[in-house]
Amino acid sequence: TPSPQPTLSPSTSQLKPPSQTTPVPPRPSVPPQSSIEEPIQEPDVPVDPYPNRTDPGVLREQKGGIVLEPRVSDKIEGGRVKMSANTLQQLGLGQGMLIAWEDPLTRAMGSARIDVGQVGDSELVMSKDTKEDTNIHAEKIVVYSTEPPIEQASEIMLEVQATPNLRGYCRVSPRIQHTLSIQNEDILSFEDELTGAIGAGKVQILEDIPDNTIVIDNEILEASGIGSFEVKVSKNQRQIMPLQSISLGISPISGENMWEIISIARQRIDQLKSFISNYIIFKGIKLRFKELNIACSILNCVPDLTGDILAKVTENTTLNLSPTGLIPFNAILIIDISRSMMARDVYVTNIAPAIEGIKAAMESREIQEFLKKFKDGINIPRRISAAFAAVLFLSEKVGRGFGEKVSVIRFADEAQVLPFGDGFYMDSASGKKGILEEAARLIVDRIGNAYGQATNMGDAMVKAQQVLFEFQNMNPDQPTMIILLTDGVPTDPNDFLEAIKMFSENPNVVIYIVGLGNPDDEMMSKAAKLCGGEYFKPEDAGELLIWYSKRARDLTVKLKAHTK
Template sequence: MVEKIIDISVINVGEIDGRAYMNKRDMERIGVDDFDIIQLINEFEDSCAVQVLENDEVEVESIAVDNGILDSANISDGDRVKVRKAHLKREPITRVKFGIEPLEGQPVEECISYILENFDEMTSVIRNRPIYRNLQVDWPDAGCGHVKISFLESTPEMEGDEVGIIDPSGKEIEVQLVPASEMSFNAVLVLDVSGSMSKEDMVVKGTGTAVEGLRRGLKGGRDLENLLNEFDEKKVSRIKGAALATLLFLSQKVSRGWGEQLSIISFAGDVDVFEVDYGTGSPTPVIACTGKAKSAGLEIIAEYISKRCSKGGGLTFMSGALQQAYEMTSKFEPNSITGKINPTMIVLLTDGQPNKGNGLGINPVPIARKCGRDYPNTVLYTIGLGEADNRLLKRLSEIGRGEFYEANDLGELTKFYDLLARRFMIALKTEASELVEEIPDDIFDEPEEIDETDEVELALEEEYGGAGDDIAEEIAEMDALEENDDEEYDDD
């Protein structure tokens, strides 16, 4: 049976008991009746599910929706959305876990205790609401203060775009309340664009849906389209894989729109900070995850990343990139919702070893340690591709209270980016630990910018005297032949 989908305009009608209203004609077009569940999907693949009722006062090709439902999916009045009958979970749900996030600085434990003691209040807030993977409910007048309720998990597990129906009173299922694993946070993405990142060894799998979502949601130029077309192949370069993961992360962050901000830094032999001008005439490195960023910023960001990736080359100035990332956190404004500065996640993605210091020192460990002390409201995650120095990256993440991840294929890389937000809140509560394997801070304090070929020639010079240069050339020729043989083998 062919799924029926219509494209209609959204009307925000304020609080209407968590429901939506449609004209009878439009309901018949997608095959739904009163009290059925429908899904709304915007151009950025943000989605929500809602119970629908017939109301012929709503114009044809329009849908009137409760404002809380729209806010949770970052869908706005006047947006065009695709509407279809929801894909309901077949098995009955026996357990559901909700995350509670205080928005006025209240202790989360006190909020959870209050809600458990006054559970009928929460029941009234989430009644009529189906549950789905990105469900979030704003509760501004909770007795414990303004909180947000997020769906975290269920038994059986919700998969893909499935929608479930529950008894919110908790009489028929088990309801668990825990601190929300997702929270408002800023992010600084640090992307290695050095020459080694052009190596085409990232296996493409499990990314088809993500690529198509970006293609529909980001109406960029030729550079972006060319980048997305690369993922039809079996393998792509590391830098293009990193670009895709970065764009997916950005699209999720911008779609959340909870007073969050982010910045993008790329580095090779130098450090470049992305800046955007929202029509004010004053470019800024701070990207606000709200209105203008949603409508235009993502396309600009996508173009920047794709162009920067196409020019990858040079050395690896990791120390400078890390220092710039930490310093960037001081440029973020207080959260417009909470009035406080959000904590910041720094994500460093690289495939190599640092080999340029430019006055800071080649070794990034002292920089990470000092900046971690100077900017305590940050967590550093590191991602290694290819021949990255995983021992170094692991050490950096330990100093920064984050995690290290080694990505072997593109599917794993994008999945880790998706998990980052869930692990971030836990990391913030830990103190920087020194109970880790000791790695000398001076492991990279060798002379700057020594080429690998020069090191070979110096060693041969000591062993064979003046014949060292000739032997080094012969070794280089043999290496080139071996690489050609490998390429021919791969072609076969």
């Protein structure tokens, strides 16, 4: 039997569990309040690196300029900038003038001289140094002019500054360039208002010339006669005439050897022509080419310089060089006596003065009979007219009295040097009585009354070389004129051209050629030009005699730079 369970009292069974207490968190400690208030922290704001910046449009209005983009190029030198012609025109400026700019960010300013170039109308091209030195940071800057406004004019008064060795040029500043609307190499005319003297020259634009000055070559000033302190300057509006030929009187700047200067000019013809072509040619101009010791004056021109005509020498201009003083020169007359020279086709006219002169100088019956052949209005044989021309040439030489020597060569089947007494030439200063008349009779007999078959011109030129050699042995510095008269074509052309080539290399020789009938004009013209002479075809006996008479007194060298 299970043991009985103890009985619990009611008070025991109804006991409550002990109550649980919730812990109170500790109160945070509050620091004591300070009596000074802390500043309120503001958010960070970036500092403006360009505190003085301005609006480009406003700056443009202030400066009266334009807005351009600066661009760096390593091809631009410092102190210069490049812009387009359109932009330059918009600013009213020109090549070489000053321009300024301002950066709207940094407000830094700069300036430089302008070059016109192939750049965009919105660009200003400069060197890296220029951009850095003028503190340009903005993508666009304001560009403006620092020059007074240009007032265009047709003429302007400028002070004269004379300068040597400008080779025919005058110089003005860029401002004057744009005032007169001129470019490099244009022609400026200048006038002395006190005397009326005028001059002209090609212009160079230089930035270092003062704006109130024109710098003029000394040679131009002296030639024009301008002596005033100021001149009236204008752009030349007249046509500059290209010269067909120009005759120059030549003399040495220092020294007295006249022919030496002519010889130097012949050998340096390209250099001489280049020097003269720098100058605008006007009436009375005189030039001094110091490098060659040559002083030259304008004797005449084709076309002429009547009035205030301005002209220029071109590559096609023939230069005729004549000594300004008398120069003794020897002569070799070469005369064709081939059968064709018997043709009776030389018309007699305008020869009365020559006839009377020879009659007065020579009384021999042979000469008097010879002169009767020349009657106005008839045709005479070519060989007769050639003989008369040779006689007249000798007469003129004797009249000069300079002791010049003349040798005569005739040629047909062969070439022969005519004998004068015991020698091969006539001495024009010989005191021997009747020397001229004796020479004239010889020419009439051996040329006027003789003929052959062939035209061995080359053989005649070889004989002329032998005579020239003897002349130069007697007087090395004295020049020799050779005159060839022919009516045909050389039957020995190679020998002829070879002789011409040798003569062309001798600066003391000038060759003239006279053509009657139908010679090879092209060959004869080329041969004469190569040797400083000319090829002449007379219309009648009068022209032939006048030409020979002038040649006896005048040694002129005709030169073309492009003939050699």
